[in-house]
Amino acid sequence: xxxxxxxELDLELALxxxxxxxxxxxxxxxxxxxxxxxxxxxxxxxxxxxxxxxxVRFHVLLGLAPEEAPRxxxxxxxxxxxxxxxxxxxxDGPAGLFCAYxxxxxxxxxxxxxRGKPVQPRRHDLKxxxxxxxxSPESNYCFGEGGAGTYSDGKLYTRAHKRGDVRxxxxxxxxxxxxxxxxxxxRPHIGSNKLPKVITGMRERLEACGVELRFESRVVGLRVExxxxxxxxxxxxxxxxxxxxxxxxxxxxxHSARDVFGILLDAGVRLEPKAFALGVRIEHPQPLIDRxxxxxxxxxxxxxxASYRLAREVEGRGVFTFCMxxxxxxxxxxTEVDGLVVNGMSLSRRDSxxxxxxxxxxxxxxxxxxxxxxGPLGGVALQRAIEVRAMQAGGGELGAxxxxxxxxxxxxxSSTVPASSYLPGLVGGDVAEVLDGAGVPFAxxxxxxxxxxxxxxxxxxxxxxxxxxxxSRTSAPVRVPRDPQTLEARDLRGLYPAGxxxxxxxxxxxxxxxxxxxxxxxxxxxxxxx
Numbered sequence: 431x432x433x434x435x436x437x438e439l440d441l442e443l444a445l446x447x448x449x450x451x452x453x454x455x456x457x458x459x460x461x462x463x464x465x466x467x468x469x470x471x472x473x474x475x476x477x478x479x480x481x482x483x484x485x486v487r488f489h490v491l492l493g494l495a496p497e498e499a500p501r502x503x504x505x506x507x508x509x510x511x512x513x514x515x516x517x518x519x520x521x522d523g524p525a526g527l528f529c530a531y532x533x534x535x536x537x538x539x540x541x542x543x544x545r546g547k548p549v550q551p552r553r554h555d556l557k558x559x560x561x562x563x564x565x566s567p568e569s570n571y572c573f574g575e576g577g578a579g580t581y582s583d584g585k586l587y588t589r590a591h592k593r594g595d596v597r598x599x600x601x602x603x604x605x606x607x608x609x610x611x612x613x614x615x616x617r618p619h620i621g622s623n624k625l626p627k628v629i630t631g632m633r634e635r636l637e638a639c640g641v642e643l644r645f646e647s648r649v650v651g652l653r654v655e656x657x658x659x660x661x662x663x664x665x666x667x668x669x670x671x672x673x674x675x676x677x678x679x680x681x682x683x684x685h686s687a688r689d690v691f692g693i694l695l696d697a698g699v700r701l702e703p704k705a706f707a708l709g710v711r712i713e714h715p716q717p718l719i720d721r722x723x724x725x726x727x728x729x730x731x732x733x734x735x736a737s738y739r740l741a742r743e744v745e746g747r748g749v750f751t752f753c754m755x756x757x758x759x760x761x762x763x764x765t766e767v768d769g770l771v772v773n774g775m776s777l778s779r780r781d782s783x784x785x786x787x788x789x790x791x792x793x794x795x796x797x798x799x800x801x802x803x804x805g806p807l808g809g810v811a812l813q814r815a816i817e818v819r820a821m822q823a824g825g826g827e828l829g830a831x832x833x834x835x836x837x838x839x840x841x842x843x844s845s846t847v848p849a850s851s852y853l854p855g856l857v858g859g860d861v862a863e864v865l866d867g868a869g870v871p872f873a874x875x876x877x878x879x880x881x882x883x884x885x886x887x888x889x890x891x892x893x894x895x896x897x898x899x900x901x902s903r904t905s906a907p908v909r910v911p912r913d914p915q916t917l918e919a920r921d922l923r924g925l926y927p928a929g930x931x932x933x934x935x936x937x938x939x940x941x942x943x944x945x946x947x948x949x950x951x952x953x954x955x956x957x958x959x960x
Contacts, residue, residue, distance in 0.1 A: 435462065435464075435468065435469065435494045435495070436494060437493065437494060437495050438475065438493055438494065439458055439461065439491075439494055440489070440491055440492075441454070441457055441461065441489075441490045441491075441492060442487045442489055442490075443457070443487060444488075445486060445487075445488070445730050445732050447488075449488070449490070451472060455469045455470075458472055458492055458494065469494060470496070471494065471496040472492045472493070472494060473492065473493045474490055474491070474492060474493075474614050475492065475493045475614060476490070476491035476614055476615075476616055477489070477490050477491075477614050477615055478615070478616030478617070479733070479734075481724060481725075481736070485727070486724050486733065489616075503601040503602075503605040504598070504601040504602040506535050507535070507635075508531060508534030508535050508635060508636060509534065509535065509537050509639060510537065510640055511534055511538060511539040511540070511640040511641055512537060513538075515539050515540070515541060515675070515676045516538045516676060516677065516956060517529075517533060517538065517539075517540040517676055517677075517680060518540070518541055518543065518665065518666055518676045518678070518679045519533075519540050519541070519542045519680045519682060520543050520666065520681050520682060520690075521542075521543075521544060521680075521683040521687070521928075521929070521931070522542050522543075522544035522574075522576065522577065522643065522645075523576060523579065523682060523941065524579055524929065524935075524938045524939075524941040524942040524945065525682035525928040525930070525935060525942065525945035525948075526542055526544075526680065526682035526929070526945060527542070527576070527577075527632060527942075527945065528599065528602070528942040528945035528949070529682060529928060529945035529946065529948050529949045530542050530945075531602065531632065531945075531946075531949070532946045532948075532950060532953075533949045533953065534636055534639050535949075536953045538953060539640065539641070541641075541643075541674065541676075542636075542641065542642070542643040542644065543644050543649060543668070543674075544643075544646075544647065545568050545648040545687070546568055546570075546574025546575065546645065546646070547568075547569045547575065547645050548574070548633075549574070549626040549629055549630055550626070550630075552574040552575065552580075553626075555569040555574075556571065556581060559571070559761075559762045559854075560761070560762065560853045562827075563762075563826070563829070563854050565762075565764045565766065565767045565828070567765060567766060567767065570763070570764065570765055571762070571773060572684060572685075572686040572687075572903070573684075573687070573765065574645075575629055575630075575633065575645065576625065577684050578685070578763070578903075578930075579625070579937075579938040579941075580622070580625050580626060580629055581622050581625070581626075581761075582622065582753075582761070582763070582773050582774070582775045583619070583621070583622055583755055583758065583774065584608075584619060584620030584621055584622060584624070584625040584938065585618075585619050585753065585938070586600060586612060586618040586620065586938055586939050587616075587617045587618065587619075587937075587939075588939040588940050594943030594944070594946055594947055595946070596943065598946070599939050600612055600613060600618065600939070601613070602632070603620065603628055606628045606629075606631035606635070607624070607631050608620045608624065608628050609778065617737075619776075619778070620778065621776065621779070621780075622776065623777045624778050647670070648668065648669040649666045649667070649669075649690075650669050650693065651666065651693055651696065652666055652667075652693060652694075653665040653666060653667065653675065654922065661698065661923065662922070662923040662924045663677075663678075663679045663922050663924040663925045664677070664924075665679070666679060677924050678924050678926065678956075679924060679925050680926045680928050680945075681694070681910070681925065681928060681931070682928035682929045682931065682941075682945060684929065684931045685903055685904075685905055685906040686765045686903055686931075687931055688765075688810055688814075690931065691806075691807055691908055694910060695806075697922060697925075698921055698922065699910060700806075700910075700911055700920065700921050701806035701908050701909070702806060702908070702909045702911060702933075703795040703806055703808055703809055703908065704795075704905075704906065704907055704908055704909040704933050705792060705793065705907075706792075706793060706809060706813075706904055706905045706907040707748070707788075707790035707791060707792045707905070708790055708793055708812075708816065708865075708872065708901065708902045708904065709749075709788065709789050709791050709865070709876060709900070710788075710789050710790075710861055710865070710876070710897040710898055710901055711760050711772050711773075711786050711787065711788060711789070711898040711901050712751075712786065712787055712788075712835070712895060712896070712897055713760060713785065713786040713850055713851065713895065713896050713898060714784070714895045715783060715785070715894055716735050716756060716782065716785045718889065718892065718894060719735075719736050719737075719738065719756065719785045720733075722738075722887045722890065723887075724736055734757075735756035735757035735781070735785065736756055736785075737754050737756045738751065738787070738887065739751055739754060740883045740886065740887070742878070742882045744791075744875040744878045745875060747791055747792045747793070747794075747875055748791070748792040749789075749792075749875055749876060749878075750789075750790065750792075751787040751788060751789055751790075752787065752789070752790050752901070753773070753774055753787065753788045753904075754774075754785070754786075754787035754788075755775060755780075755785065755786050756776065756785050757777075757779070757780030757782045757785065758775055758776030758777075758780065758782050758785065758851070759774070759776065759782055759784070759786070759851040759852070759853075760773070760774055760786050760830075760850065760851050760852040761773055761853075762828045762830075762852075763903060764817070764821075764828065766814075766817070769814060769817030769818050770821040770824055770828060770900060771817055771901075771903055772830055772852070772901055773788075773901070773903070774787065774788065782851055784850065784851040788901045789876065789879075789880075789897070789901070790901055790904055791872050791875045793812070793870060793872075795808065795809065797870050798811075800869070800870075801868055801870050802869060803868075806908060808907075809908065810907055810908065812907070813902045813903070815867075815868040816864065816865060816867065816899075816900055816902060817902055819863075819867045819868070823859050823863070823864050823899070824857045828854040829854055829855050829856070829857045830855070830856050831856075831857055831860075831861055831864055831898075831899045832844065832861065832896050832897060832898045832899070833847070833858070833860055833861045833862070833896065833897050834847060834848070834893060834895070834896055835880060835892065835893075835895040835897060836892070836895075838861065838862065838876075838877065838897055839880060839881065841862070841877075843858065843859050843860030843861075843863075844858045844859065844860075845858050847896050848893075848894055848896055850898070856898060861873075861898075861899040864899045864900060865899065876897075905933075906930055906931050906932070908931075908932075908933060910927035910932040910933060912926070912927050912932070912934075916951060917947060917951040918951075926948045928941075928945055929944050929945060
């Protein structure tokens with residue numbers, strides 16, 4: 431009687447071992463102690479790099495049982511929408527786009543509004559940021575089709591598996607042109623050069639089904655009827671003067687649309703302050719990070735640009751790396767003309783000579799309250815105060831204040847800084863003065879964490895590393911309370927706060943899943959009313 435094989439098998443592969451199907455079948459048969467003919471089929475289900483214990487290996491999860499039939503990606507697909515307008519989706523980032531996609535799967539008609547431009551025209555405004563230091567408040571790295579993620583790397587890793595179907599989001603992106611590798615990589619990544627085509631593909635599919643997507647359409651108010659517990663949203667007002675009416679409005683505007691918080695307050699929607707994180711971008715030469723992470727194997731042709739993740743608790747506050755971009759660039763992510771914000775991105779090849787990461791300190795509402803920033807928007811006021819200081823310290827035109835890590839650890843500024851990927855240019859100075867100038871002690875906590883990180887990755891705190899201010903848009907410092915069952919705002923029926931801007935997500939995938947959940951909630955509400 432033939433021996434039954436497991437459905438899955440873990441394998442470790444050395445760097446020089448072949449990874450074609452025949453070789454994997456042979457390795458699987460050897461590990462299972464069966465003949466190769468007993469393993470007629472293998473498929474890679476998950477792939478990652480293990481660089482622990484002084485050696486580098488590929489970790490592969492193989493599926494051994496052949497599938498009965500190939501399954502199409504991303505099913506069910508959107509279908510033709512019909513009937514009256516059921517929902518207005520404000521914001522065309524991951525939460526808004528996937529919400530509209532889920533509504534179209536149910537045949538429900540929605541219109542998607544975005545204050546920015548489609549991905550291709552948006553490129554011209556990004557060039558203005560990079561080359562001229564000019565900020566367009568309506569079209570930048572945060573606002574426009576696809577949201578902040580479109581031109582900010584496209585990392586798809588998330589820990590929020592309990593919030594929805596991660597695989598559904600990944601398959602939908604792959605269906606619309608994302609690399610097939612995202613289906614198996616443990617830390618999937620699309621790249622800022624490929625994401626625009628993916629977003630365009632999703633938009634074209636929705637438009638073909640009858641979904642309307644409108645750009646350069648900024649919402650300036652909510653239409654509300656009723657009083658007390660019977661208050662209900664009935665539509666939105668646009669900056670053009672136009673009014674759109676619908677019984678369901680999804681606010682999926684991202685973490686940087688600060689004017690939206692004022693719109694919600696004016697409509698009587700309660701806001702709550704929420705912890706977030708703020709700090710700097712830290713940049714190293716990529717070959718240095720490769721040596722620290724891969725050891726003697728660095729430079730091997732099969733190894734991608736190395737990444738890292740570091741965390742430390744200091745004085746009861748987390749200090750951690752965030753949105754690490756191997757082989758990437760630091761970019762200006764400002765949305766206001768008098769404030770400086772930086773972010774990281776990389777292309778699919780990750781072939782820049784630099785590695786950068788957010789290096790941030792968690793900050794709680796009581797921290798900024800002690801510094802004099804009160805009310806539900808106190809965290810927003812703290813962000814903005816530090817961003818303005820960063821712009822002033824950089825001399826304007828998006829020059830970024832920067833300090834060598836070694837100088838920062840000695841408690842001083844830098845008169846010179848190393849070469850950098852940041853195109854508007856670095857200005858030597860003291861980022862500690864920028865960070866601490868609003869009254870919250872960030873610099874001391876960063877220093878203690880950096881010393882610990884250097885002990886863990888000896889050489890991390892090097893003369894070649896530089897801190898660039900300021901990384902302040904890690905997440906929204908505000909949450910809009912919503913009913914856990916209907917997902918409506920507690921203070922306004924029919925209004926659905928969604929994604930990062932409402933305090934319910936922290937990246938492309940988690941925001942997309944939140945949009946899907948809200949699309950399903952709207953579908954349930956419509957069916958129950960019918």
